[in-house]
Amino acid sequence: MELLFLGTSAGVPTRTRNVTSLVLDLQHPTRSELWMFDCGEGTQHQLLRTAAHPGKLNKIFITHLHGDHLFGLPGLLCSRSMAGNIHPLTIYGPPGIREFVETSLRISGSWTDYPLEIIEIKPGVVFSDDAYTVTAAALNHPVECYGFRIEECDKPGALDGAALVAAGVPFGPLFQQLKRGESVTLADGRTINGADYLSPPRPGKKLAIFGDTAPCENALALASGVDLLVHEATLESAMEEKANSRGHSSTRQAAMLARDAQVKKLIVTHVSSRYDAEGCAMLLAECRTVFADTRLAEDFATVRV
Structure with a gap:
């Protein structure tokens, strides 16, 4: 698997960071699929600067309905259709996602020429097949917001x-x-x-991708033992109270969760626009004092899982 970060800013874009979106390339040997998580304004423009093709998008998971995670969706859906893509697409998101998509298309006189399915999720398994299982759990944010745990099925052992x-x-x-x-x-x-x-089965990869959240018990359960955790770190530790009051986490809290959940690697994202390059380096340093294997996401960065 490989993650491609398309937007890593919190709330509003900056000159160097767009608002939230990332793509998971499954890199499965028998199927070519891309899964998108969140779709902030301008996401389709970010895609144009990468090798990721919208036509290969198979699923889009929306963590919550705040604009910086959602406002790029109607444009992406329409452009995908205008480009002649016929491959089915499924959107997963909180209650209200269907109304948002259908209303946006209807009042703008737009449509999709490919099969589009919209699934309004609730906590629990939201998708499962013979290769992957995706589980959602509610996080701590002012609006209904989810984190996702993606688990790859164990692979058969090698034949002697x-x-x-x-x-x-x-x-x-x-x-x-x-x-x-x-x-x-x-x-x-x-x-x-x-x-x-046969040798013993090889464990499948596990990762957790969170929406916005202040610390909560569900976060620990979702992240437990994953190979990679993507977690917001909107503000520095000194502003922890302010972060929490708005349903966000500090650097220290994100790193503490990674440590307590015994994850292998932490990627922090959703950085406040108040931080320049020097400020971002400070945020990363704060995380690493608690959890050493931390990386700060940058737009267009790729991370192998």
Whole structure:
């Protein structure tokens, strides 16, 4: 998996940071999909400066209905249609997301030429298939706001081909059955159990992507043990009370959550426009005093998971 940050500013854009959006490239071996999380104003312009193609967007997850996370959505949907994309798109978001999208399209005389599904979510599993599960939980913000936990299914262990050949199993189609853990019967009557020749399953990747939030219990549960946590750090530690009063977190609080949840890596984003490059360096330093493996997101930065 790979994350591409399209916007990392809080509330309003700056000269160097657009408002919130990021894209998750699943990099799955059998399907080419991009999942977007939030779509602040100007997101489609940010996409134009990357290799990510809107036509490959399969899902858009909206954390909450504040404008800096949402106002880019109607334009992106229309441009995707005008470009001739026919691939289906599903939007997941809090109650009200359907009304926002449908009203924006209706009163502007716009439409989509591709299948568009809008799912208004509630806490729990919002999507699951044979490769991924996405779980949502409510966070602590003035409007209904969600964080998402994305879990990749465990991958089968490697097949010990050399041991199978040594056991007299002919190389060929039987290997595929054994790779799936099935049993096969050889010409000499012996039964070979594939599970006996597989290494342990490889754990799938896990990541958590949060909307805006002040500290809360659900955040810890969503982030527990993930490979990567994307968390807001709107203000510095000295302004923690102000951050919390508006449903946001400080640098220290984001880093404390990463530490307590035992995540592997923390990416902080949603930085207040009050901070210039020097201020951002200070924010990162504050995080690293609590959780060393922290990175401050920048627009167009990519992070492998």
